[in-house]
Amino acid sequence: MINLVLFGPPGAGKGTQAERLTEKYNLVHLSTGDIFRSNIKGGTELGKLAQSYMDAGNLVPDEVTIKMLESEVDARPDAGGFIFDGFPRTETQAKALDSFLNSKRTEVTMMLALTVDDEELKTRLLKRAETSGRADDADPKIIENRIAVYKKETAPVAEYYRKQHKLKEVNGVGSVDEISRRLYEAVEDHG
Ligand code: B4P
Numbered sequence: 222m223i224n225l226v227l228f229g230p231p232g233a234g235k236g237t238q239a240e241r242l243t244e245k246y247n248l249v250h251l252s253t254g255d256i257f258r259s260n261i262k263g264g265t266e267l268g269k270l271a272q273s274y275m276d277a278g279n280l281v282p283d284e285v286t287i288k289m290l291e292s293e294v295d296a297r298p299d300a301g302g303f304i305f306d307g308f309p310r311t312e313t314q315a316k317a318l319d320s321f322l323n324s325k326r327t328e329v330t331m332m333l334a335l336t337v338d339d340e341e342l343k344t345r346l347l348k349r350a351e352t353s354g355r356a357d358d359a360d361p362k363i364i365e366n367r368i369a370v371y372k373k374e375t376a377p378v379a380e381y382y383r384k385q386h387k388l389k390e391v392n393g394v395g396s397v398d399e400i401s402r403r404l405y406e407a408v409e410d411h412g
């Protein structure tokens with residue numbers, strides 16, 4: 222079983238690359254951002270709770286996010302492996318994921334961390350705002366906040382996996398195909 226954590230700042234291309242990795246390695250793709258957005262669209266209680274955090278560019282509280290992720294994993298007992306896209310985003314989430322997967326006698330295989338500079342992130346997100354309809358993409362101040370939250374709360378998660386010798390950093394600047402190739406190499410290098 223292979224379980225990949227796809228990591229990186231907002232707009233690094235996690236969603237874009239997760240689709241390709243999912244297909245290539247026959248994994249189940251779980252994007253916490255997508256799950257929250259579909260709950261917002263469906264008007265569920267979870268969506269109502271998540272919306273104010275997301276629109277402001279803040280993280281949804283750990284307790285809610287962890288519970289949601291675990292029930293998504295539990296709903297797919299036949300999965301051959303997962304790609305966690307946008308999760309974990311805090312050290313508390315990372316620890317919860319470890320103990321949850323351990324209880325299922327599996328573990329995170331590796332974290333693939335996309336590195337992209339701040340200017341490129343802002344350009345990509347503002348461009349996406351033209352078509353995404355996402356409030357968190359449209360306002361440069363909210364984008365700044367998302368990047369700041371990433372640096373303060375999320376970036377330390379990479380160190381958590383580095384200590385476990387599971388961190389692979391991949392240059393996230395270039396064409397989508399080039400980046401996919403770098404990611405496949407990183408996965409296959411692991412053996
Ligand atoms: P996410 O949905 O995870 O979104 P993201 O950080 O915006 O984006 P991603 O990196 O996937 O970008 P994409 O591929 O689309 O999170 C949104 C919010 O949800 C968070 O702020 C938070 O509030 C909440 N949330 C989610 N998970 C949570 C958690 N675990 N805990 C708490 N809260 C959580 O790429 C961006 C753009 O770049 C696209 O337009 C794409 O076309 C373009 N692009 C991609 N690759 C490119 C390339 N190589 N070159 C040029 N452009 C490229």
